[in-house]
Amino acid sequence: GAGVSQSPSNKVTEKGKDVELRCDPISGHTALYWYRQSLGQGLEFLIYFQGNSAPDKSGLPSDRFSAERTGGSVSTLTIQRTQQEDSAVYLCASDRAYNEQFFGPGTRLTVL
Amino acid sequence: QQPVQSPQAVILREGEDAVINCSSSKALYSVHWYRQKHGEAPVFLMILLKGGEQKGHEKISASFNEKKQQSSLYLTASQLSYSGTYFCGTAFGNEKLTFGTGTRLTIIP
Numbered sequence: 255g256a257g258v259s260q261s262p263s264n265k266v267t268e269k270g271k272d273v274e275l276r277c278d279p280i281s282g283h284t285a286l287y288w289y290r291q292s293l294g295q296g297l298e299f300l301i302y303f304q305g306n307s308a309p310d311k312s313g314l315p316s317d318r319f320s321a322e323r324t325g326g327s328v329s330t331l332t333i334q335r336t337q338q339e340d341s342a343v344y345l346c347a348s349d350r351a352y353n354e355q356f357f358g359p360g361t362r363l364t365v366l
Numbered sequence: 367q368q369p370v371q372s373p374q375a376v377i378l379r380e381g382e383d384a385v386i387n388c389s390s391s392k393a394l395y396s397v398h399w400y401r402q403k404h405g406e407a408p409v410f411l412m413i414l415l416k417g418g419e420q421k422g423h424e425k426i427s428a429s430f431n432e433k434k435q436q437s438s439l440y441l442t443a444s445q446l447s448y449s450g451t452y453f454c455g456t457a458f459g460n461e462k463l464t465f466g467t468g469t470r471l472t473i474i475p
Contacts, residue, residue: 285462287462289465296453296465296466296467296468297408297453297468299462299465302462304462310462345407345408347408353413354398354410354413355398355400355408355410355455355463356410357407357408357409358407359406359407360407
């Protein structure tokens with residue numbers, strides 16, 4: 255595909271369950287970002303992968319959140335023991351060496 | 367550090383002009399501007415590198431004042447399609463992009 259893809263597009267889960275969100279960046283893009291956006295709010299940075307460097311995890315809100323990027327391509331964001339305050343849209347973006355970021359359509363997570 | 371955007375929100379009548387500012391407490395290397403329409407992902411508008419250049423995109427242009435550590439986005443003769451939330455993103459050298467809090471722009475007929 256030509257753009258960043260994310261799956262699932264919507265996820266409804268029960269409090270306490272674990273969820274995995276997937277991001278497929280644009281081929282050849284070395285940088286990958288995860289953001290969280292609550293309704294009507296800004297872009298909250300979560301984690302940043304750049305090439306083979308150690309990821310910048312400074313934005314992860316708690317140790318329930320983790321992410322990995324396999325083979326410099328696909329990334330998975332995992333939220334363990336979900337809480338209601340985790341409900342938000344999770345956006346993934348990729349770019350090629352500090353140029354424009356291309357965003358995926360996002361995953362809307364609802365924790366009941 | 368997160369850049370500060372002003373104003374937080376603005377309402378314009380179609381055809382009016384607007385300016386959105388983005389200020390940083392650190393020396394800027396580059397500034398990105400993005401627009402997010404309701405229910406959609408942010409879309410890139412333009413990037414400015416240090417050097418005080420100005421860029422344009424349709425009737426939307428931006429400037430980068432390195433000395434003031436500030437960038438401004440200019441929307442002239444606004445159209446209904448310009449409605450959305452505008453985010454600036456700042457980067458310092460090779461560090462990650464950091465987005466501002468956003469400016470909600472509403473254009474009314």
